[in-house]
Every structure is written in C-alpha cells, then in structure tokens.
Amino acid sequence: xxxxxxxxxxxxxxxxxxxxxxxxxxxxxxxxxxxxxxxxxxxxxxxxxxxxxxxxxxxxxxxxxxxxxxxxxxxxxxxxxxxxxxxxxxxxxxxxxxxxxxxxxxxxxxxxxxxxxxxxxxxxxxxxxxxxxxxxxxxxxxxxxxxxxxxxxxxxxxxxxxxxxxxxxxxxxxxxxxxxxxxxxxxxxxxxxxxxxxxxxxxxxxxxxxxxxxxxxxxxxxxxxxxxxxxxxxxxxxxxxxxxxxxxxxxxxxxxxxxxxxxxxxxxxxxxxxxxxxxxxxxxxxxxxxxxxxxxxxxxxxxxx
Amino acid sequence: xxxxxxxxxxxxxxxxxxxxxxxxxxxxxxxxxxxxxxxxxxxxxxxxxxxxxxxxxxxxxxxxxxxxxxxxxxxxxxxxxxxxxxxxxxxxxxxxxxxxxxxxxxxxxxxxxxxxxxxxxxxxxxxxxxxxxxxxxxxxxxxxxxxxxxxxxxxxxxxxxxxxxxxxxxxxxxxxxxxxxxxxxxxxxxxxxxxxxxxxxxxxxxxxxxxxxxxxxxxxxxxxxxxxxxxxxxxxxxxxxxxxxxxxxxxxxxxxxxxxxxxxxxxxxxxxxxxxxxxxxxxxxxxxxxxxxxxxxxxxxxxxxxxxxxxxxxxxxxxxxxxxxxxxxxxxxxxxxxxxxxxxxxxxx
Amino acid sequence: xxxxxxxxxxxxxxxxxxxxxxxxxxxxxxxxxxxxxxxxxxxxxxxxxxxxxxxxxxxxxxxxxxxxxxxxxxxxxxxxxxxxxxxxxxxxxxxxxxxxxxxxxxxxxxxxxxxxxxxxxxxxxxxxxxxxxxxxxxxxxxxxxxxxxxxxxxxxxxxxxxxxxxxxxxxxxxxxxxxxxxxxxxxxxxxxxxxxxxxxxxxxxxxxxxxxxxxxxxxxxxxxxxxxxxxxxxxxxxxxxxxxxxxxxxxxxxxxxxxxxxxxxxxxxxxxxxxxxxxxxxxxxxxxxxxxxxxxxxxxxxxxxxxxxxxxxxxxxxxxxxxxxxx
Numbered sequence: 001x002x003x004x005x006x007x008x009x010x011x012x013x014x015x016x017x018x019x020x021x022x023x024x025x026x027x028x029x030x031x032x033x034x035x036x037x038x039x040x041x042x043x044x045x046x047x048x049x050x051x052x053x054x055x056x057x058x059x060x061x062x063x064x065x066x067x068x069x070x071x072x073x074x075x076x077x078x079x080x081x082x083x084x085x086x087x088x089x090x091x092x093x094x095x096x097x098x099x100x101x102x103x104x105x106x107x108x109x110x111x112x113x114x115x116x117x118x119x120x121x122x123x124x125x126x127x128x129x130x131x132x133x134x135x136x137x138x139x140x141x142x143x144x145x146x147x148x149x150x151x152x153x154x155x156x157x158x159x160x161x162x163x164x165x166x167x168x169x170x171x172x173x174x175x176x177x178x179x180x181x182x183x184x185x186x187x188x189x190x191x192x193x194x195x196x197x198x199x200x201x202x203x204x205x206x207x208x209x210x211x212x213x214x215x216x217x218x219x220x221x222x223x224x225x226x227x228x229x230x231x232x233x234x235x236x237x238x239x240x241x242x243x244x245x246x247x248x249x250x251x252x253x254x255x256x257x258x259x260x261x262x263x264x265x266x267x268x269x270x271x272x273x274x275x276x277x278x279x280x281x282x283x284x285x286x287x288x289x290x291x292x293x294x295x296x297x298x299x300x301x302x303x304x305x
Numbered sequence: 306x307x308x309x310x311x312x313x314x315x316x317x318x319x320x321x322x323x324x325x326x327x328x329x330x331x332x333x334x335x336x337x338x339x340x341x342x343x344x345x346x347x348x349x350x351x352x353x354x355x356x357x358x359x360x361x362x363x364x365x366x367x368x369x370x371x372x373x374x375x376x377x378x379x380x381x382x383x384x385x386x387x388x389x390x391x392x393x394x395x396x397x398x399x400x401x402x403x404x405x406x407x408x409x410x411x412x413x414x415x416x417x418x419x420x421x422x423x424x425x426x427x428x429x430x431x432x433x434x435x436x437x438x439x440x441x442x443x444x445x446x447x448x449x450x451x452x453x454x455x456x457x458x459x460x461x462x463x464x465x466x467x468x469x470x471x472x473x474x475x476x477x478x479x480x481x482x483x484x485x486x487x488x489x490x491x492x493x494x495x496x497x498x499x500x501x502x503x504x505x506x507x508x509x510x511x512x513x514x515x516x517x518x519x520x521x522x523x524x525x526x527x528x529x530x531x532x533x534x535x536x537x538x539x540x541x542x543x544x545x546x547x548x549x550x551x552x553x554x555x556x557x558x559x560x561x562x563x564x565x566x567x568x569x570x571x572x573x574x575x576x577x578x579x580x581x582x583x584x585x586x587x588x589x590x591x592x593x594x595x596x597x598x599x600x601x602x603x604x605x606x607x608x609x610x611x612x613x614x615x616x617x618x619x620x621x622x623x624x625x626x627x628x629x630x631x632x633x634x635x636x637x638x639x640x641x642x643x644x645x646x647x648x649x650x651x652x653x654x
Numbered sequence: 655x656x657x658x659x660x661x662x663x664x665x666x667x668x669x670x671x672x673x674x675x676x677x678x679x680x681x682x683x684x685x686x687x688x689x690x691x692x693x694x695x696x697x698x699x700x701x702x703x704x705x706x707x708x709x710x711x712x713x714x715x716x717x718x719x720x721x722x723x724x725x726x727x728x729x730x731x732x733x734x735x736x737x738x739x740x741x742x743x744x745x746x747x748x749x750x751x752x753x754x755x756x757x758x759x760x761x762x763x764x765x766x767x768x769x770x771x772x773x774x775x776x777x778x779x780x781x782x783x784x785x786x787x788x789x790x791x792x793x794x795x796x797x798x799x800x801x802x803x804x805x806x807x808x809x810x811x812x813x814x815x816x817x818x819x820x821x822x823x824x825x826x827x828x829x830x831x832x833x834x835x836x837x838x839x840x841x842x843x844x845x846x847x848x849x850x851x852x853x854x855x856x857x858x859x860x861x862x863x864x865x866x867x868x869x870x871x872x873x874x875x876x877x878x879x880x881x882x883x884x885x886x887x888x889x890x891x892x893x894x895x896x897x898x899x900x901x902x903x904x905x906x907x908x909x910x911x912x913x914x915x916x917x918x919x920x921x922x923x924x925x926x927x928x929x930x931x932x933x934x935x936x937x938x939x940x941x942x943x944x945x946x947x948x949x950x951x952x953x954x955x956x957x958x959x960x961x962x963x964x965x966x967x968x969x970x971x972x973x974x975x976x977x978x979x980x981x
Contacts, residue, residue: 028671195407198367199470204394204424217411352840353811485915489696490867491907494914516841519916560841562848562870564912566893570874574849575842577796578810 036294042287057090080272091253103234106172114180122188187219228292232285319373335534346511348521351531395425395474404463461492540616664721679885690862692872695882747822751834753814764802789820812843884938901966901975
C-alpha cells in the first residue's frame with residue numbers, strides 16, 4: 001500500500017492565463033449588469049458613427065436647402081429638417097465625429113498631464129525640499145483652475161483665441177486636468193503605503209524610479225475609470241460652447257450648435273430640430289457615464305473574491 | 306583577530322521618536338544597542354509597542370533614526386546620504402510580513418526577483434536571468450514561475466518569492482520583519498525551515514523580528530527581547546528558552562500555548578495593559594505589571610547586567626531571583642515561576 | 655440529554671459573478687449544554703461563515719442552500735428576522751476577530767453595553783448603566799466607572815475585546831460564539847483574554863464555540879474539537895483524544911505543523927502543495943493527502959465513528975488513528 005507524492009502539475013511553462021482570465025471575468029461581469037451593457041452599446045454606436053457617420057448619412061450633412069426648411073419628420077427626412085433645410089438625421093449621426101474627436105483628444109491630453117502631475121504631487125507631497133514645494137504648487141494651481149466657473153473659463157479661453165476646434169480641445173483639456181490629478185493623487189497616497197514600495201526602496205530604486213515604475217502603474221485605476229465620464233462631460237461642454245457660439249463653426253454638424261440653431265423653433269412648434277440632437281446628446285452622455293461606473297466597479301478589488 | 310571587525314552590524318544607542326497625532330512624542334525606540342556578527346542570526350522579539358519593527362526599518366534607513374549610530378560593514382549608515390546608501394543596498398535586504406502586498410502586483414516574478422540585482426549589481430542580462438532561476442530553485446520554486454504574476458501563487462509561495470528577491474543580490478544582512486505572522490500555521494514551519502537552511506547555506510546574517518518567541522527558535526542563534534523601545538534581555542536562544550531571567554521574558558514564554566493539552570499552563574502572567582509609548586512610566590517600564598516590582602524599580606531604569614556569560618538582563622532583581630531558584634533547585638523544590646521550556650536536545654541537524 | 659446546538663448538513667454558497675462558490679459543503683456538529691467546542695481550520699475553511707450562519711447573519715449574495723441549525727429544539731434557519739433578533743445577544747452571543755470593527759466608534763463604551771442590556775430587558779437607563787459598569791469590572795477593566803465614559807478609539811485592542819466580551823455576556827447567553835477572540839492581540843494580552851473568557855463562561859455555565867486557527871488555544875481552553883476543511887467537519891473528538899491520536903490525515907498535518915512551528919528541530923513539517931479544491935467526487939482532501947488511495951477519489955467519505963466519541967471523515971481513519979501510516 002505505497003503512495004506516491006502527487007506531482008506538482010504547476011511546474012510547466014506558464015500558459016497565457018493572465019489575459020484570458022481577465023477577459024473572461026469581464027464577460028461574466030458584464031452579463032449581470034444591463035446598465036453597463038446598455039452603456040457599452042451606446043459607446044460602440046458613437047464610435048461607429050464617428051468613423052462612418054458622414055458616409056452612411058442619407059444626405060450631405062452640410063448641404064442646405066432653404067426651401068426645404070423646417071420640414072417635419074418624414075420618410076425622406078427621418079428626423080425632419082432644420083431652419084436652413086439641412087437634414088437633421090444626417091447631421092445627428094455625423095455629429096459624433098467632431099464631438100468625439102474633441103472629447104477624446106482633450107480627455108487624452110488631460111489624462112496624461114493629470115496623471116503625471118498627480119503622481120508627482122502625491123508621491124512627493126510629504127517631506128521637505130523641492131518635492132514638497134513642487135507638490136504644493138501643483139495643488140494650488142489645480143485649486144485655481146477648479147475655482148473658476150467652468151463655462152466662463154472655457155468661454156473666455158475660446159473667445160480670447162477665437163473659436164476653432166483646436167481651441168476647444170485646449171480649453172477642455174486644461175479644465176479636465178485637475179480631476180485626473182486629484183483622483184490619481186488620492187490613489188498614489190494609498191499605493192505608496194504598501195509594502196512593495198518599501199521593497200522597491202530596498203532593491204535600490206531612486207525615489208523617482210519608485211514613483212513612476214512602481215507607484216504610477218498601480219495608481220492608474222481611478223484615472224482610467226474617470227476617462228469615460230470625462231468624455232461624456234467633454235461632449236457636453238463642447239455642446240454648451242457651441243450653443244453660445246463659442247465652439248465649433250456653424251455649418252459643421254455638432255449637437256450643441258444644432259440645439260442652439262433649433263431652440264428658437266421649439267416655441268413656434270417645430271420641436272424636431274432641437275429635440276433630436278438633445279436626445280442624442282443625453283443618451284450619449286448617459287452611456288459614457290454608465291460605462292465609467294461599470295469600469296470603476298469592475299476594477300474594485302473588494303468586489304472580487 | 307579583531308573582534309570588532311567580525312561584527313557585521315553594530316547599533317549603539319538608537320533612538321527614534323515619532324510626533325504623536327495630538328502633540329507629544331511617541332518614543333518608539335528608546336536607546337537600543339546590539340550587534341550582529343557575520344553569519345549570525347539574531348532575533349528581536351517583542352509585542353506591539355516594543356519598537357522592534359522600527360529598529361529593523363531604521364537599520365535599513367527606510368525610516369530616519371532620531372539619534373544613534375548604525376555601523377554596517379564598517380561604515381556609519383545612520384546619516385549616510387541616500388545616493389551613497391544605494392550602493393550598499395545589495396548587501397542589506399528585507400523580507401516583509403505581507404506575502405502578497407510586498408510584491409508589485411503588476412510585475413512578473415522574474416521582474417520582481419531581478420530588480421535588486423538589476424539595480425544593484427553590474428551583472429549582464431543573461432547572468433541576471435541565471436541568478437533569478439538559481440534563487441527560485443533555492444526557495445523551492447523553479448523557472449516555471451518566471452512569467453507568472455503574484456496573484457497566481459499561494460501565500461506561502463509568495464513569501465518564497467520574497468525570499469528569493471531578498472537573497473538574489475547575495476546580501477550580508479537580511480532583516481526579516483515577521484516573515485511568518487501572516488501565514489497559516491501549516492505553512493509556517495516550511496518557511497522557517499527554508500529560512501534556517503538558507504542562512505546556514507549562504508552564511509548571511511539575519512535580524513529576525515517577531516512577536517512569536519517560538520518562531521525564532523529554529524532559525525536564530527541569539528535572541529534580544531524588547532519591551533517599550535528597550536532591550537530587556539539578550540542571550541543565546543537556548544538560554545533564553547531554558548533560563549529566561551527577565552520577568553517580561555518569562556511572561557512571554559509562559560504565554561505560549563503549545564498544541565498539547567497535557568502541558569500545564571504556567572501561571573506567570575503579567576497583569577494589565579501595555580503602557581502607551583507616548584506616556585512611559587518612570588523608572589522601569591514594566592513596573593506597573595511586574596510581580597517582582599519594588600520601590601527601586603520606580604526610581605531608575607535598570608542598566609543591563611551580564612548575569613551569565615553572553616546573557617545580559619536589565620532588571621534589578623534578576624540576579625537575586627536567579628540565585629533563589631538555584632538554591633531551591635538544589636534543595637529539590639519545583640519552581641512554579643520557571644519557564645515553560647523543556648531541556649532541548651541538540652539533535653542531528 | 656439533547657444537545658443545545660445541532661448543525662446538520664449545512665450547505666452555504668456565495669454567488670460570485672462567475673457562478674456560485676461553495677463555502678460550507680455539508681457541515682455538521684453538535685454541542686451540549688455547558689460544553690466548550692473548539693472549531694479549527696485554516697483561512698478559507700469556512701469557519702467564520704459557519705458562525706455567522708448560526709446567527710442568521712448572512713445576506714445575499716450569500717445563500718444557505720440546505721441544512722438546519724437546531725438550537726434548543728428549534729431550527730434557527732427557519733425563523734423570521736423578528737424572532738432571530740430576540741435570540742441574538744440574549745440566547746446566543748458572538749465576539750469578533752476584529753473588535754474595533756464591531757464596536758460603534760461614535761458611542762461611549764458604557765452606553766453601548768447599556769444598549770445591549772436594554773435591548774432584551776425592560777430596565778431603566780440608570781440601572782442599565784450600573785450593570786454596564788459591573789460588566790466592565792467583570793471583564794477586568796481598570797477603573798470601570800471611568801472606563802464606561804471612554805470612546806472605543808481611546809482603548810487598546812485588548813480592551814476593546816474585553817468590552818465586546820462584556821456585551822456578549824450581558825444577558826448570560828446559553829451559547830457564546832467566540833470567533834478568533836485573540837486574533838491580532840499580543841501574546842501576553844491574549845493569554846489574559848483567554849483566561850478571562852474561560853472563567854466567565856464557566857461562571858455563567860454557557861456553552862462555547864471557540865473558532866481559531868491556533869491549535870494551542872483549543873488545546874487548553876476547550877473540551878472538544880472539530881476540524882474544518884473545505885467546508886466540512888473532517889474530525890470531531892474530545893481534546894484529550896485528539897491531541898494524542900488524531901484520525902484524519904489533515905488533522906495530523908495540522909498537529910505536526912503546529913508542533914513544528916514551535917519546535918527547535920527542523921524537518922518535521924509535511925509540505926502539502928496544491929490548493930484547496932471542491933471535487934465533484936471523492937474526498938475533498940484527496941488531492942493533497944499524502945496517503946490517498948484510488949478509492950479516496952471515487953467515494954466521498956462520511957463523518958463516521960472511529961473510536962468512542964471520536965468521528966472522522968476518512969476511509970483510512972482507523973489506520974491513521976492507530977498510527978499505522980506515515981503520518
């Protein structure tokens with residue numbers, strides 16, 4: 001009745017379990033959350049439209065036919081026409097291109113700058129010397145930027161340098177940096193207390209090395225989760241700026257400017273020219289916010305195991 | 306043969322104070338002096354508030370000491386600049402209490418174990434990989450672990466990875482901060498065996514910090530017991546277990562609950578709570594809880610006295626009590642206040 | 655005499671995203687009046703879940719799939735929340751491995767004990783406060799009338815645990831569930847707390863279930879021991895019998911490990927390898943068991959007697975008990 005020690009079946013070359021495991025759990029996660037799935041669908045649609053919207057549109061989104069102005073929804077013009085005769089449906093589905101471009105680029109810039117500044121101000125916050133001074137300066141700068149009423153600030157920036165897409169992007173990026181900065185800073189405070197950071201010191205890392213090799217990758221979570229709602233918010237802000245005429249130039253299809261053009265008509269009964277872009281805007285922002293919530297929940301370690 | 310040159314680490318009068326949250330000072334370490342020879346394993350044992358963890362971190366300069374000298378490899382590292390200290394890092398490593406949290410969750414095992422040698426030595430990339438595999442083998446893992454991530458391992462294995470990382474740069478001193486406290490009992494013995502074997506095999510010195518006196522027994526040659534920032538007793542492991550002379554050491558030993566209902570529980574239990582390090586009692590710190598306390602204990606803190614060769618105790622009454630016990634022992638009286646330890650048989654190791 | 659508490663075939667699972675995870679897989683145990691039982695297991699074995707199930711404290715995504723918890727002749731799992739509230743704190747009390755987390759940080763300590771007293775008995779506040787001070791004295795806290803006015807953050811971990819014990823004993827319950835009462839406490843304090851609990855439980859003649867990872871604690875403070883592995887009780891015996899001769903390979907492994915961790919000699923530990931699994935067939939421990947045989951993987955053993963008042967869940971229990979295996 002002899003027994004053998006059981007073979008350790010894990011002494012094999014590592015299978016690529018890392019990626020598959022995470023993806024699999026993501027699928028399982030999404031399955032139980034209809035809100036998140038809805039958000040994902042919205043995001044997917046907007047991305048599709050951003051790429052192909054202008055191509056699949058039935059009419060040229062910038063082609064104005066004054067005689068066909070303010071026609072109600074019909075089989076020819078699915079969502080009606082606006083005051084200068086442009087097809088609303090085509091314009092609604094072409095708008096994501098500009099909206100999303102502005103939102104993505106500005107969010108990306110804000111993310112990169114915000115995370116970088118967040119790591120510096122978070123990691124070097126305590127102690128003496130340059131690190132402390134730099135960190136405090138960054139935080140006060142963020143306070144100042146955030147103290148301005150967002151809209152006035154964006155307006156001022158854009159009016160100062162003229163309305164153009166590039167200026168809108170700069171304004172939005174600048175305004176969003178403090179959010180990424182703060183969430184990253186908060187995460188950095190937590191991560192830097194963890195033992196592996198002390199271990200990195202024992203291994204001979206410089207403080208800068210620790211901040212960017214060890215702390216930053218582990219502090220990205222909240223910032224990444226913040227991207228999606230930031231995109232939604234950027235779209236909203238772009239729309240707002242366009243609404244007051246400080247955003248994208250007029251004929252370019254953009255939800256905000258469409259609402260602005262169509263708003264006066266609502267009172268005279270032509271509800272379609274402002275309502276549909278408004279709905280599109282609302283649903284899109286909701287979708288991005290839901291995705292952001294979902295990602296945040298997915299990455300929350302207490303939810304797992 | 307200069308005795309001092311054999312000393313790898315020499316700590317004198319180390320003091321560390323922290324600012325307390327509501328003003329005042331937390332006197333974590335109150336004048337600690339000890340030394341570790343080359344190839345020796347010293348245990349630093351104490352409960353919460355003893356300052357043992359702080360001592361370990363001060364030695365590695367993960368915390369800045371308030372005053373005192375720390376001489377490592379002949380150099381005073383207590384105030385050394387960080388960039389010069391970094392050169393010494395490969396020689397002084399640490400093993401942490403938390404198996405998972407001491408590893409960067411986003412890096413592969415290979416990256417983690419390689420880091421100290423990548424940063425601290427001039428080995429080529431190929432040679433580094435060889436060394437990583439070598440130490441992984443030494444700790445009972447293997448090259449199969451290289452491309453995996455920390456969360457794919459059990460706590461015991463994660464701790465082995467931590468050990469591999471610590472020994473990779475061939476350190477002369479390894480500070481072990483409660484290396485088995487977070488592990489289940491069934492895994493503790495394995496890890497302790499591994500640590501003991503490695504220490505003999507590699508000839509490095511250990512500073513083994515623990516609250517569990519029995520955990521250090523199989524790994525360490527000497528033991529220093531700390532209470533509220535001071536060392537109260539130092540001696541060889543065997544002597545501390547067989548003849549603990551300080552009342553606190555006795556209490557620690559008698560608090561051990563062996564997994565054997567037949568072993569009688571000792572009645573040498575200290576009363577009351579551990580005082581706060583912000584508000585230390587005058588005189589001897591133990592006097593409020595000590596069954597032997599007399600007036601002299603309130604007046605001054607006892608200086609360490611060498612009662613037996615190599616065995617120092619900081620207690621006014623240690624010598625007197627010991628002599629009493631020797632007399633009783635000769636008369637054949639069984640002593641209720643003697644320690645729980647049994648005569649240890651030096652077996653084949 | 656009928657047992658005070660009888661847990662029969664309890665199955666509890668946790669609904670994770672990927673599907674249900676079994677935690678308790680048919681746990682059974684029984685406890686008589688005035689008896690003390692030590693429940694021993696490692697992390698993840700299900701011992702804390704067991705304790706919380708007994709008190710009906712589980713909420714979704716935890717669910718009780720099967721089984722019964724018979725206390726004083728009634729199945730607690732079938733009771734409504736209303737009825738359970740009358741039992742908790744009064745007939746069955748619980749202590750926590752993290753005393754600070756289970757004490758209200760916003761109330762003074764004396765007030766909290768008085769609240770517990772008033773929850774089940776109609777006494778005026780003044781009397782409740784007096785009794786609270788009495789309880790603080792009973793648990794060995796110095797200057798109890800001043801201590802009653804302290805907030806939890808002003809107390810040490812050991813003192814918080816004493817307060818929790820005071821609350822647990824306020825109504826002299828018939829059963830006390832002590833979940834790792836000395837976790838995180840210093841050894842000298844832990845010793846004091848255990849001695850205290852032992853004396854108080856004896857004075858009140860309660861039954862005690864002491865959950866611990868530490869075999870040493872159970873050896874000295876309990877009359878019986880039950881070992882939990884993978885959500886099942888794998889051995890149940892009197893303490894004296896267990897420590898001289900365990901009948902389950904996992905128990906033997908734990909005992910060896912406990913001795914090895916304290917011992918000066920090396921090489922006494924058995925390295926198990928692998929992880930805990932819940933197989934569809936056969937014994938849950940088989941994949942890690944050093945003496946497993948082919949039938950072990952086919953047939954899941956039941957908890958059966960191997961000697962008087964000694965049960966084990968192993969096909970080879972008789973051999974293990976007699977010391978005929980390598981363990």
